[in-house]
Amino acid sequence: MKWYRRIAGFLFIIFIFGLAAAALFQPDRAYSPAEKRNLTQFPALSLRTIADGSFMDRMEDYAADQFPLRDTFMRLKTRLSILRGSVESQGVYRCEDGSLMERFDAPDRENYKETLAAISAFSARYKGPDMYFMLVPNAVSVYPEKLPAHAPTEDQNAYIDRFYKDLPLSIRALDLRNDLNAAAADTQLYYASDHHWTTDAALIAFMNYKKTAGLDNVPPFHRSVIANDFTGSLVSESGFSVPAPDAITVYLPEEPEDFYYTVSYTNENLRRASCYETEKLKEDDKYQVFFGGNHPIIEINTSLDSTRSLLVIKDSYANCFLPFLVPEYRSVTVVDPRYYYDDIDVLMESRGFTDVLFLYNVNTFAEDTNLKTVLKNAQ
Amino acid sequence: MVFSSVTFLFIFLPVTLLLYYLVPEKGKNLVLLVLSLIFYAWGEPLYVFLMLYSILFNYGMGLLMEKHEGAKKQILIFSVIINLFIIGFFKYYGFLIENLNAVFRLSLPVRKIALPIGISFYTFQALSYVIDLYRGRFKAQKNFIAFGAYITMFPQLIAGPIVRYEDIKDQMTNRRLSGARLGKGALRFIIGLAKKVLLANLIGALFNEVQALGAEVSTLSAWLGALAYTFQIYFDFSGYSDMAIGLGDMLGFHFSENFKHPYFADSVTDFWRRWHISLGTWFREYVYIPLGGNRVKVLRHVFNILVVWLLTGLWHGASWNFVFWGLYYGLLLLFEKYILDRIRLPKILRRLMMIFAVIIGWVFFSAESLPQAFQTLAAMFGAGGRAGIDETARYLLKSYGLPLIFCAFFSFPAAHALLNKCEKETTLRVPLLLFAVVLLILSTACLVTQNYNPFLYFRF
Numbered sequence: 001m002k003w004y005r006r007i008a009g010f011l012f013i014i015f016i017f018g019l020a021a022a023a024l025f026q027p028d029r030a031y032s033p034a035e036k037r038n039l040t041q042f043p044a045l046s047l048r049t050i051a052d053g054s055f056m057d058r059m060e061d062y063a064a065d066q067f068p069l070r071d072t073f074m075r076l077k078t079r080l081s082i083l084r085g086s087v088e089s090q091g092v093y094r095c096e097d098g099s100l101m102e103r104f105d106a107p108d109r110e111n112y113k114e115t116l117a118a119i120s121a122f123s124a125r126y127k128g129p130d131m132y133f134m135l136v137p138n139a140v141s142v143y144p145e146k147l148p149a150h151a152p153t154e155d156q157n158a159y160i161d162r163f164y165k166d167l168p169l170s171i172r173a174l175d176l177r178n179d180l181n182a183a184a185a186d187t188q189l190y191y192a193s194d195h196h197w198t199t200d201a202a203l204i205a206f207m208n209y210k211k212t213a214g215l216d217n218v219p220p221f222h223r224s225v226i227a228n229d230f231t232g233s234l235v236s237e238s239g240f241s242v243p244a245p246d247a248i249t250v251y252l253p254e255e256p257e258d259f260y261y262t263v264s265y266t267n268e269n270l271r272r273a274s275c276y277e278t279e280k281l282k283e284d285d286k287y288q289v290f291f292g293g294n295h296p297i298i299e300i301n302t303s304l305d306s307t308r309s310l311l312v313i314k315d316s317y318a319n320c321f322l323p324f325l326v327p328e329y330r331s332v333t334v335v336d337p338r339y340y341y342d343d344i345d346v347l348m349e350s351r352g353f354t355d356v357l358f359l360y361n362v363n364t365f366a367e368d369t370n371l372k373t374v375l376k377n378a379q
Numbered sequence: 380m381v382f383s384s385v386t387f388l389f390i391f392l393p394v395t396l397l398l399y400y401l402v403p404e405k406g407k408n409l410v411l412l413v414l415s416l417i418f419y420a421w422g423e424p425l426y427v428f429l430m431l432y433s434i435l436f437n438y439g440m441g442l443l444m445e446k447h448e449g450a451k452k453q454i455l456i457f458s459v460i461i462n463l464f465i466i467g468f469f470k471y472y473g474f475l476i477e478n479l480n481a482v483f484r485l486s487l488p489v490r491k492i493a494l495p496i497g498i499s500f501y502t503f504q505a506l507s508y509v510i511d512l513y514r515g516r517f518k519a520q521k522n523f524i525a526f527g528a529y530i531t532m533f534p535q536l537i538a539g540p541i542v543r544y545e546d547i548k549d550q551m552t553n554r555r556l557s558g559a560r561l562g563k564g565a566l567r568f569i570i571g572l573a574k575k576v577l578l579a580n581l582i583g584a585l586f587n588e589v590q591a592l593g594a595e596v597s598t599l600s601a602w603l604g605a606l607a608y609t610f611q612i613y614f615d616f617s618g619y620s621d622m623a624i625g626l627g628d629m630l631g632f633h634f635s636e637n638f639k640h641p642y643f644a645d646s647v648t649d650f651w652r653r654w655h656i657s658l659g660t661w662f663r664e665y666v667y668i669p670l671g672g673n674r675v676k677v678l679r680h681v682f683n684i685l686v687v688w689l690l691t692g693l694w695h696g697a698s699w700n701f702v703f704w705g706l707y708y709g710l711l712l713l714f715e716k717y718i719l720d721r722i723r724l725p726k727i728l729r730r731l732m733m734i735f736a737v738i739i740g741w742v743f744f745s746a747e748s749l750p751q752a753f754q755t756l757a758a759m760f761g762a763g764g765r766a767g768i769d770e771t772a773r774y775l776l777k778s779y780g781l782p783l784i785f786c787a788f789f790s791f792p793a794a795h796a797l798l799n800k801c802e803k804e805t806t807l808r809v810p811l812l813l814f815a816v817v818l819l820i821l822s823t824a825c826l827v828t829q830n831y832n833p834f835l836y837f838r839f
Contacts, residue, residue, distance in 0.1 A: 005559040008563075011812065012569070059386060060385065070827055076821070085779070
């Protein structure tokens with residue numbers, strides 16, 4: 001019995017000392033591409049951080065984040081979960097066809113009421129512009145048949161019905177569900193690896209918007225694939241893998257020769273002549289190819305001879321939708337309340353928008369607490 | 380610090396083993412004491428001074444008791460009162476004030492005092508020392524370092540087993556290390572780690588999912604939740620004890636077993652001989668037997684049992700559901716002793732009754748409050764026209780069916796017997812070693828990816 005126990009002891013010692021030594025000699029990483037997040041760095045050491053325990057807490061995170069072969073261990077863990085029958089991880093479902101979907105969780109009722117009240121007050125304050133609300137359903141409600149058997153998720157349809165019913169009549173509700181459902185079988189409306197909708201889905205939404213908003217001279221578009229190696233946020237969030245990476249498409253309009261526009265990122269003091277940041281295709285989050293990601297405020301001015309100017313209040317679902325709007329307006333101003341700290345009323349009064357569009361996906365909207373703050377700014 | 384963390388397994392433990400094995404015999408207690416203090420301070424940077432005070436106090440009381448034979452009893456009473464006062468203040472003060480306020484309609488200020496980790500465990504060890512010293516079981520420990528090392532010894536400091544000084548006093552000065560012993564301890568540690576990380580945490584996720592469903596759960600979901608907690612607490616706590624025993628072996632200590640397949644018991648009485656054995660032993664030794672045990676009249680015996688179980692319940696936490704849970708077991712034990720034992724029942728039936736009683740017990744134990752516990756019970760027994768099985772229950776069953784089967788298998792002695800058999804058969808040892816390595820790698824994978832996994836027994 002002795003030799004065998006000695007070997008066991010030897011293996012154990014090799015294991016813990018080996019990994020400890022590897023951790024010691026391996027340089028720390030700042031960022032994890034697999035998890036798409038910054039990794040914890042060595043915590044500040046002082047009497048205060050020790051006494052309040054924050055040093056120890058951070059140290060636990062640091063040791064786990066900088067652990068040798070962390071990515072390999074993560075894959076192993078996911079493999080293990082799948083093996084034991086798990087189809088869900090961090091609120092992400094792994095569907096039968098290998099695509100990933102975000103679960104919709106029961107929204108907070110108080111927040112719902114407050115957000116609704118803020119929107120109503122805002123629309124009552126500004127009677128001038130036409131207002132539209134586009135609440136985009138997520139993959140779970142467009143492709144419910146793909147969900148793993150019995151997988152629980154809240155009902156998005158009921159949520160959208162309720163919201164559109166509660167919305168003041170002065171805001172026009174853009175219900176995309178019929179159009180999206182009709183196209184669902186032939187068109188991939190959501191990325192398999194990411195929580196966003198595809199540009200194809202955004203085009204369907206734009207056609208719907210076009211009708212309601214009375215846009216007539218929509219140019220023909222050319223569809224082209226600009227990337228086919230996109231592995232999105234749902235993969236990094238859940239640890240699940242997808243059978244194949246996603247493709248990102250864009251629709252380039254056939255514009256008249258003399259049409260041009262500028263995109264200004266006011267807070268960043270940047271000006272571009274295109275909606276697309278192709279540099280971002282070299283990075284992990286390739287969805288950022290649309291406007292380089294989210295910004296507090298984007299101001300797009302076009303050479304169109306028109307009186308119509310639009311304000312879009314939105315989340316990241318709008319990013320691939322906005323390029324369709326550009327040829328239709330004299331100016332498009334885009335506010336993302338999650339990052340916007342200025343006074344919306346100053347903006348409203350100084351710019352005299354003719355149209356205001358709210359564009360959110362259900363998952364983000366149900367959890368969002370920033371919209372009500374931004375809209376309430378004046379009170 | 381918890382055993383199932385990256386910092387423990389890959390920083391603290393390697394450093395500890397290195398220092399401990401390199402330092403000569405004489406210095407080992409000091410190394411153990413200093414490292415144990417660091418281990419404790421990692422989780423309780425301020426309360427470590429409370430523990431130091433407790434060590435100093437009980438050490439001093441021991442010396443005093445030996446010096447003043449005549450005043451031995453007074454010194455004992457004084458030190459028991461002080462020890463109980465400390466634990467009483469830090470653990471029960473808020474509960475006491477809340478209830479006084481409620482009963483007498485007072486408004487005494489309630490101050491939320493954070494519970495020092497492991498206070499229930501180390502105070503009970505200190506009490507065993509002063510009480511047994513008074514009884515003349517051994518001489519006072521004159522070496523402060525050895526005494527401090529006994530109280531703080533990190534393998535069992537924060538979640539047991541509760542080691543009585545009497546059982547370990549010789550080992551404080553005389554213990555032997557060897558490669559084989561290190562390996563034995565490592566194997567035991569790996570088993571414990573796997574129980575905690577691979578089974579308890581996993582099945583705990585099922586319990587949390589059911590909790591999150593709220594009051595309107597189907598009957599099957601409610602049962603799955605209760606079953607999940609039953610397994611979670613067993614693998615969590617017995618896993619911790621395995622790790623403690625394994626670490627003890629690595630450091631040359633022998634700790635007694637704390638669990639012996641409790642879910643295989645054939646009565647509630649038997650269950651408590653197999654569950655958290657060191658706590659049961661402590662209460663028997665220092666409360667039940669001093670009260671007269673069972674060698675008294677029936678009514679007095681009933682009283683003794685209820686007192687012991689009221690205290691056992693309270694030991695687990697300052698809240699009414701622990702009180703209820705303790706008394707529930709007191710009554711069950713009395714019922715078994717005075718009624719059930721006179722009826723001959725088939726063993727399988729007795730086992731089923733035991734496990735049923737234990738699962739119901741855990742419902743009270745795991746609930747946030749008594750009303751919540753009754754709400755869960757109502758769901759388990761189909762009250763209010765709820766669905767028996769719903770989509771959610773099917774989903775949970777599908778996601779956790781396999782883990783539940785694993786948990787059931789590893790709860791029973793068969794798994795243990797299989798392990799022992801593998802150890803004895805020369806040809807099966809290599810596969811067993813491989814199995815241990817796989818468990819270690821899988822456990823590490825889970826540790827690295829889950830930054831948050833507290834032990835249940837830290838609350839006590």
